[in-house]
Amino acid sequence: MALGIGKDLETEILVRLPAKSVMRFKCVKRSWNALFKTPTFVTRHKHMRSGTQERLIMFHSNQRHSFGLSVSLPSCVGYPPQDSERHQQFINPFTDEFPCLWTRLLCYDYINGILCLLVANGFNGNAQLILWNPCTREVKLFPLPPIDPSEYIALLFGVWVDPNTNDFKAVKILVDTHNSVFPAKVYNLNTNSCTVLNDPSLPAFIAPTPSLSRHRALVGAVYHWIIGYYKNIHEILCFSFRHNRFSILEVPKAVFSFSEFFDIAEVNGSFAYVVQYSNPFRLGIWVKYQHNWTKKYNIGPLDPSFGIYGILNDATKVIGSKVRQTLILCDSDGLLIRQFQINEQFNLCLGVHQFVESITPLSV
Secondary structure, three states, X not given: OXXXXXXXXHHHHHOOOOXXXXXXXXXXXXXXHHHHOOHHHHHHHHHHHHOOOOOEEEEEEEEOOEEEEEEEOOXXXXXXXXXXXXXXXXXXXXXXXXXXXXXXXXXXXXXXXXXXXXXXXXXXXXXXXXXXEOOOOEEEEEOOOOOOHHHEEEEEEEEEEEOOOOEEEXXXXXEEOOOOEOOEEXXXXXXXXXXXXXXXXXXXXXXXXXXXXXXXXXXXXXXXXXEEOOOOOXXXXXXXXXXXXXXXXXXXXXXXXXXXXXXXXXXXXXXXXXXXXXXXXXXXXXXXXXXXXXXXXXXXXXXOOOXXXXXXXXXXXXXXXXXXXXXXXXXXXXXXXXXXXXXXXXXXXXXXXXXOOOOOXXXX
16 A cells, blocks of 8 residues: 655645646646645745746737747856846737737736736726736736726726735726826725725825836735825825725935936835936935835946836846847946847837746636
């Protein structure tokens, strides 16, 4: 009689496998299929795989009906950049799944290994949010009711997945043509429900439209957006998914001196405010610790024509490109680490993020 290895040891082996292997093995046993969907296993698997290799996921589109998605290894010690370049291309999953939605897509965010894509023609009143896990090839349409495009001038989204339940939630904020804010709505993907929030702490504001510049960041269970009041002072709008509450966060007082550009990001698990300075062109990164801002990191000097697409989570590298040139990765001193074969001028919907190998399910 064959001896089993024990359920605990079996789980320890499975949780260390690559996502591709986990997805293949879910058909071996029903118990394994159920195990792979549990929040505990999903979270442990992500942590196990997070330190394997530093990789970047790049979403780029240069045609109306075409896009590319690849995962690249930024550098390999001891090898020149051209030899260390490794790309993993992903197959377009949308043509068969959502043929009526297929148009140019905007990479709105990348959360817990899930790409959050906005259909570019969604601003004609039919905003559609698509979730895509490239590792599991699972695609899910986040149902959002249509809106009248004549009623609003700004539309903000925020997406979060609860690590304890694998429950996806999205918040939508609308500002109308009269500078009034509609009640925010929170959508629950697993229950297919919508909650209307009449939160008095949500102020009237001016919001940037989705663009290549992020102006948004998820840290923990709190989503952040850069907004401007009518006095043209930048503030940060925060939304807690756990408490369904909005709040306003003031930016560091000193950042407005000689600064030209503002952005926000997650850095080592903390919320950060990114400031661009000129003469010389460089970045200053302020990190929020409890109730205080601390200037923690500096990147540069950089070339004045360098356009920034992302800061890696440890704030030691920045990815971007000079005008009409290919993407490059630089270290904190502004020195070139490697060059990617993706040209900035032909990619209007470019999104670059630090790759997370995740088996987070999009359906229960």
